[in-house]
Amino acid sequence: MISLQFITHQTERYSYFESARMALEGGCKWIQLRMKEAPLEEVEQVALQLKPLCKEHEAILVLDDHVELVKKLEVDGVHLGKKDMPIDQARQILGEAFIIGGTANTFEDVVQHYRAGADYLGIGPFRFTTTKKNLSPVLGLEGYASILSQMKEADINLPVVAIGGITNEDIPDILRTGVNGIALSGTILRAENPVEETRKILSNS
Numbered sequence: 001m002i003s004l005q006f007i008t009h010q011t012e013r014y015s016y017f018e019s020a021r022m023a024l025e026g027g028c029k030w031i032q033l034r035m036k037e038a039p040l041e042e043v044e045q046v047a048l049q050l051k052p053l054c055k056e057h058e059a060i061l062v063l064d065d066h067v068e069l070v071k072k073l074e075v076d077g078v079h080l081g082k083k084d085m086p087i088d089q090a091r092q093i094l095g096e097a098f099i100i101g102g103t104a105n106t107f108e109d110v111v112q113h114y115r116a117g118a119d120y121l122g123i124g125p126f127r128f129t130t131t132k133k134n135l136s137p138v139l140g141l142e143g144y145a146s147i148l149s150q151m152k153e154a155d156i157n158l159p160v161v162a163i164g165g166i167t168n169e170d171i172p173d174i175l176r177t178g179v180n181g182i183a184l185s186g187t188i189l190r191a192e193n194p195v196e197e198t199r200k201i202l203s204n205s
């Protein structure tokens with residue numbers, strides 16, 4: 001089964017928590033709580049609700065951006081981008097027991113995160129998406145193939161999660177580039193039934 005990371009999002013129909021609940025019900029085993037514009041207290045409140053639900057579903061819970069909150073709440077890990085706390089600093093705070101993911105858009109980003117001790121890479125965006133503002137350049141299939149071949153050449157062995165505007169139909173081609181997992185948000189939340197859509201995505205791949 002494909003390694004699927006669901007990225008929470010608030011829509012007209014669903015709250016952040018509800019979005020994660022539906023992905024878990026559909027069988028997703030890895031949730032990233034991403035609440036971009038929310039105050040820290042609100043992120044904490046939702047994370048506290050989500051932690052036991054993820055445990056019940058035997059799913060990993062990582063928070064976007066908030067290293068100190070990850071430590072305080074003892075969730076599984078954090079995802080960090082270029083504008084967030086540097087990965088080596090987060091590692092000093094969290095130690096080895098927590099998962100730290102890093103965003104990459106180029107091979108240079110990959111090398112930097114590898115040296116800093118990231119556990120996995122979120123590489124993207126695959127294509128344009130409205131879920132994130134200030135997107136880095138779109139990679140397409142060629143971008144993944146190129147970064148993954150450079151990683152192989154440099155003997156950098158880190159799990160890669162593709163992200164950004166990905167739909168169910170894209171997944172087989174993306175996986176063929178050598179990517180290990182897929183991160184999705186909008187394609188699940190736009191579906192008429194997000195629980196069934198998550199099941200379909202997991203069973204297709």
Ligand SMILES: Cc1ncc(COP(=O)(O)OP(=O)(O)O)c(N)n1
Nearest residue numbers: 064079080081082103122161163183
């Ligand atoms: C799996 C994954 N990959 C990339 C990102 C993007 O992180 P970042 O660049 O820090 O941007 P924000 O998500 O914080 O807006 C991600 N969150 N997850």
Ligand SMILES: Cc1ncsc1CCOP(=O)(O)O
Nearest residue numbers: 129131132164165184185186
């Ligand atoms: C957080 C993030 N980082 C790069 S694209 C993206 C959004 C992913 O959501 P979607 O699957 O709706 O494009």
Ligand SMILES: [Mg+2]
Nearest residue numbers: 065080081084
């Ligand atoms: Mg970030």
